[in-house]
Amino acid sequence: MKTPTEAGRRVIRSLLEDGPATAPELADRLEMTAAGIRRHLDTLTxxxxxxxGERPAFGPAPTRGRGRPPRIYSISENGRDLFEQSYDDLAVSLLRFLRESGGDEAVTTFADRRAEEMERRYLPLLDEKSNMPTRVQALADALAEDGYAASVTETQLPVAGLGTLQICQHNCPVAHVAAEFPQLCEAEATVFSRLLGANVTRLATIAHGDGICTAVVSATELSSRKPVERISS
Structure with missing residues (x-):
């Protein structure tokens, strides 16, 4: 794999942080010419x-008009590997040893402690936010600083009882590890719920083969802390 040019890395970063897009959308985002963006996309592909593909890795397919449907570009697994996932083999080996010596409970304890450290660092950033939208945005900003390329969108999924705010994580620094140890994802989601004071429902994870990690935040705030809800796949 060749090292991307600076412009190529801008394209990769945009796909990670802002999600899949067509070539014209990327050209608008990055203020590039149509010919320039297609040249970079051809090289990166x-x-x-x-x-x-004709639809994004996650979410509804675009409305089709006349003519050939536009190609939608997204980051590949190899592309994600460019963003600091080289320690995965060591982490997996350590967690396997932990599971062999202490069972799944030991792995869960480790995942909970890791997530609690995240909670400790993020809590001051959310405490000063007065309403749910600003708290959700503050959480996404904190995740982005930690390499998760997170953003907030309004969900269009017709899931009864769920709110409209959706946290999208376009990158996961521990995706390869979490594929074998889902306790990492579950512990993070529980912490999201506690930080926001609302139920959080996981809809997709990169670790399970989805294009991005998504979590919908309930519009109803919790009166006390409670475990996160999860939709089984």
Missing amino acids: ADGIVES
Whole structure:
């Protein structure tokens, strides 16, 4: 795999932080010409860093008009590997040893403590926010600083009882580890619920093969802390 140019890395970063997009959308985001963005996309696709299809990896397909549907570009698994996932093999080996010596309970304890450290660092950033939208945005900003390329969108999923705010994580520094140890994802979601004071429902995770990690935040705030809800796949 060739090292991307500076412009190529801008394209990768945009796909990570802002999600899948068509070539014209990327050109608008990055203020590039149509010819320039297509040249970079062709190179990144040939190198296996970017992939394309007629619909995004996650979410509804775009409304089709006349003519050929536009290609939607998204970051590939190889592209994610460029963003600091080189320690995965060591982490997996350590967690396997922990599971063999202490069972699944030991792995869960580790995942909970890791998530609690995240909670400790994020809590001051959310405490000063007075309403749910600003707390959700503050959480997404904190996750982005930690390499999760997170953003907030309004969900269009017709799931009864769920709110409209959705946290999207376009990158996961521990995706390969969490694929074998889902306790990491579950502990993070529980902490999201406590930080926001609302039920959080996981809809998708990169670790389970989805294009992005998504979590919908309930519009109803909790009166006390309670475990996160999860939709089984």
